[in-house]
Amino acid sequence: MEIHTFWLVQLFHVVLWVNGLMTIGLAGAHQRHVCNESLLLQNLPMCGKSFEEMMHRVDSKKWCNLTEFILYYNNFTLCTERKANMAQCFWPNPLAEGFITGIHRQFFSNCTSEKVHWEDPPDRILITLIFVPVLLTVAMIGLVVWCSKRSDILA
Numbered sequence: 001m002e003i004h005t006f007w008l009v010q011l012f013h014v015v016l017w018v019n020g021l022m023t024i025g026l027a028g029a030h031q032r033h034v035c036n037e038s039l040l041l042q043n044l045p046m047c048g049k050s051f052e053e054m055m056h057r058v059d060s061k062k063w064c065n066l067t068e069f070i071l072y073y074n075n076f077t078l079c080t081e082r083k084a085n086m087a088q089c090f091w092p093n094p095l096a097e098g099f100i101t102g103i104h105r106q107f108f109s110n111c112t113s114e115k116v117h118w119e120d121p122p123d124r125i126l127i128t129l130i131f132v133p134v135l136l137t138v139a140m141i142g143l144v145v146w147c148s149k150r151s152d153i154l155a
């Protein structure tokens with residue numbers, strides 16, 4: 001009797017996680033549909049311009065030192081995110097990524113990858129959003145199987 005309740009609760013959790021994943025997917029698809037790309041393309045250069053102004057205050061010899069400009073870079077990515085939200089676009093999206101890559105090329109083309117260690121916060125968050133529920137689901141299924149086997153042995 002107890003094992004049934006346990007199964008139902010786990011099943012409920014799995015359904016919730018799958019539902020959450022589908023909501024993320026559908027929200028993405030929906031937002032991509034109404035994304036005003038021309039508005040986004042019009043607004044992104046504002047972020048690039050303010051980042052450029054900030055970078056010119058940093059000694060160009062230090063342009064490969066991430067600690068020197070991480071704050072400006074963070075402001076820049078937040079700015080692109082804001083502009084994407086204003087244009088009702090999902091972020092990150094190909095347009096914003098292309099723009100950010102262009103900025104990278106403009107300032108960091110002479111930096112070797114050993115000098116600059118790029119950490120992409122949005123990607124990391126996305127990976128966390130996608131993989132943690134999946135891993136939890138797998139772990140839960142494993143736990144359920146393990147518990148049911150154990151109860152078989154105990155029974």
Ligand SMILES: *[C@@H]1O[C@H](CO)[C@@H](O)[C@H](O)[C@H]1NC(C)=O
Pocket residue numbers: 036038039042
């Ligand atoms: C997209 O933004 C432009 C301004 O850049 C505006 O003229 C246009 O009406 C917008 N399109 C939609 C579908 O909102």
Ligand SMILES: *[C@@H]1O[C@H](CO)[C@@H](O)[C@H](O)[C@H]1NC(C)=O
Pocket residue numbers: 065066067068
């Ligand atoms: C990068 O800049 C920080 C802060 O100015 C400094 O402490 C650090 O030594 C620099 N690192 C390199 C590799 O130049």
Ligand SMILES: *[C@@H]1O[C@H](CO)[C@@H](O)[C@H](O)[C@H]1NC(C)=O
Pocket residue numbers: 060105106107108109110
């Ligand atoms: C990269 O190096 C080249 C040649 O030394 C130089 O002309 C160019 O301005 C540099 N670009 C950046 C972004 O520092």
